[in-house]
Each structure stands twice: as structure tokens, then as C-alpha cells.
Amino acid sequence: MSDPSDEALALATRRGLPPEMLYLREEYPRDRWTALPEVAAFWLQMHAGFRGHQAHMDGLVSQWRAGGDIRDLHRQLIPALQSFLQHLDGHHRIESGQYFPMMRKIEPRIGAGIDLLDRDHDVIHGTLDTLFQSGLAFHQAMSSNAPDAADRAARLADTLDAGAPQLLRHLEDEEDIVIPLIHLRRDQIR
Numbered sequence: 001m002s003d004p005s006d007e008a009l010a011l012a013t014r015r016g017l018p019p020e021m022l023y024l025r026e027e028y029p030r031d032r033w034t035a036l037p038e039v040a041a042f043w044l045q046m047h048a049g050f051r052g053h054q055a056h057m058d059g060l061v062s063q064w065r066a067g068g069d070i071r072d073l074h075r076q077l078i079p080a081l082q083s084f085l086q087h088l089d090g091h092h093r094i095e096s097g098q099y100f101p102m103m104r105k106i107e108p109r110i111g112a113g114i115d116l117l118d119r120d121h122d123v124i125h126g127t128l129d130t131l132f133q134s135g136l137a138f139h140q141a142m143s144s145n146a147p148d149a150a151d152r153a154a155r156l157a158d159t160l161d162a163g164a165p166q167l168l169r170h171l172e173d174e175e176d177i178v179i180p181l182i183h184l185r186r187d188q189i190r
């Protein structure tokens with residue numbers, strides 16, 4: 001049975017977390033996120049890395065769309081994409097596999113919020129698969145001088161465009177739950 005609130009909380013459409021999932025951030029708001037516990041600081045650092053990585057790939061795509069050489073796009077974007085896919089997948093595995101189960105136990109009240117973040121990971125995982133396939137198709141087309149290389153590049157670029165807002169939404173919402181939780185329950189989370 002589908003809950004009518006599911007749609008409002010879907011990664012593709014929501015504009016942030018609902019109030020009942022923001023009580024931790026209310027207790028420990030963003031403007032006080034200084035001198036964070038090491039785990040929280042590292043978490044934010046990882047997220048900053050993903051935002052930077054996404055922006056870097058967006059920049060490469062923009063240069064190509066503005067008339068740049070497709071060979072430059074290929075040479076720079078493929079390794080950037082490989083590294084992005086690998087790191088993001090690894091990050092999500094650690095979150096969903098280790099930290100989220102621990103956080104559920106420590107803070108049962110945020111269970112629905114953790115469910116939402118896990119669902120986000122599933123959605124993003126689908127995007128990462130599509131990115132992988134699009135990247136591979138572009139790479140193969142370039143390697144074999146295929147006439148449709150530009151089409152493949154365009155498809156990859158469109159997939160990157162489509163995935164970016166979802167990733168950025170997820171990173172921000174996850175921080176709103178995880179960073180205050182780590183701070184407020186710092187005796188239990190290391």
C-alpha cells in the first residue's frame with residue numbers, strides 16, 4: 001500500500017526534510033556546526049568532495065557543449081566519472097551498511113529519516129548504474145572512432161545533469177540528520 005506522503009518525500013521532488021525529521025538539526029543548527037567530532041567533520045569533508053566532483057564533471061560538460069573538443073571531454077571526463085562512481089558507491093555502502101544501522105539503535109526516533117536516506121541510496125544507485133553504462137558507451141564509441149560518439153557524449157552529459165540535483169538534495173538532507181546526531185550522541189558514535 002502506498003503512503004500518500006511517499007511522493008512528497010521522494011528524492012526527485014522533495015525540497016528538504018519534513019519537520020518531524022529535523023528535530024536533531026533544531027537542537028544543533030547548522031550555524032553551530034563548528035568544532036565537530038572527527039566523524040562528523042570527516043562526513044562533511046566527504047560530501048564536499050562529492051559536490052566538488054559533481055561540479056568538476058558539470059564544468060567539463062559545459063566546456064564541451066560550448067564548442068569544446070570531444071577528445072578533451074573524453075580524456076578528462078571518463079577518469080573523473082570512474083573515480084566519482086567508485087567513491088560514491090563505497091561511501092553509500094559504509095553509510096547504509098554500518099553507520100545507519102548503528103544510528104537506528106542509538107536514536108530510534110529518527111528511524112523514518114534513516115529509511116528515507118536508505119531509499120535515496122537505492123535511487124542514486126540506479127543513477128550510478130545508468131552513468132556507468134552511458135560512460136562505457138561513450139568510451140567505447142571514442143575508442144572505435146564510432147560515428148555516434150557525439151550522441152553518446154550527449155547522453156552521458158544528460159544523465160549527469162539529471163543526477164546532480166538528486167545527489168545534492170540527498171547530501172544536504174543526510175547532513176541535517178547525521179551531523180547533529182553524531183554531535184548530540186557523540187559518546188556513542190565514533
Ligand SMILES: [Fe+2]
Binds near residue numbers: 117121174
Ligand atoms: Fe548517503
Ligand SMILES: [Fe+2]
Binds near residue numbers: 047091171174
Ligand atoms: Fe553521505
